[in-house]
Amino acid sequence: MIAIINTGCANINSVRFAFERLGVTPEVITEPAQLAHFDRAILPGVGHAKVAMERLINQGWNEAIDEFQKPLMGICLGMQLLCESTAEGNVTCLGKIPGSVSQLDIQGLTAPHMGWNNLTHCIEHPLTNNITSNDQVYFVHSFAHSVNTSTLAQGEYGQQFSAIVAKDNYAGMQFHPERSAKVGATLLQNFLNWQL
Template sequence: MIAIINTGCANINSVRFAFERLGQTPTVITSPEQLAGYERAILPGVGHASVAMKRLVDNGWQQAINEYQRPLMGICLGMQLLCESTEEGNVQCLGKIPGEVKALDVGSLTSPHMGWNNLSVQQAHPLTQGLHADDQVYYVHSFAHTVNNVTLVSSEYGQTFSAIVAKDNYAGMQFHPERSAKVGTRLLQNFIDWQL
């Protein structure tokens, strides 16, 4: 009973197919009223934060996500929207994950950060089960959550940033687990298995 929230700001098919490969039958939902009927939910997202946040608010998703008390995970931009604020468009976000999203300070590296990168586990959590020091995941982003006490896993690209965060029933993965081969599959299974 997994809901994939369709905000119009993501390619949701790749996320849906990833869960189907794990034997799940996720439902893409388009109405906030549907959310309460599901055991867990995914908030995917790509594109510009201010556009995506406006769609969430205008379509009534903010209240539904605030009231949701089961596991809910944001992916990529979806993770950033769960945080307090973002420098991308200087907008207030959903405020479910403590911390700010800021532009990556990549130095001489190219931006956006695109490609495979290592994970570094900072805190043990059901979402980090089975991760190893040499595991890599696939990123496409130029903004990231600043490392703080809700950071479970970090990565480094010009600076250290949050790869996985969690607070209460809300979590986020900055990378794309649905495009991250066996490691991504393991992480999605961890989300399926996550009991509050």
């Protein structure tokens, strides 16, 4: 049983359809009390971090996520909200994954970072099973998580940044696995298979 957390800050249909293609029917939940009844959960997100974080707190999701002891993965902005803080709005985040989020130093490249890009420096982990540094995934972002001990795979766009992170039962993917074709499907299946 997998939940997709709907805080109103993401288009959740593409995530739901991606799991359905894997033979899994997730349930979209809108109340924090529902979360405890699931085996794993997805926190998707798009938009501005400050607005999204305010919604998480005002709706009580921060407490439910803090108490959740099973696999939970953030996607795109959802990953950033699991970290300690973000420079986008200068807000304190959920603090489940070490490290901060800052604006990408794009070195004169087009902003935002949008499109297909390689994963690099993949570390062996259940979430990176069958993933190599030649694999490409689909990114859309202007802010990124620093590379640190929680980083399982990196991306590069003007600078190195965390593409996949994990700490304890929490994980995050900066890119959109639901839009990343076969590689994305492999990554979502890895999350479904992840045993703590």
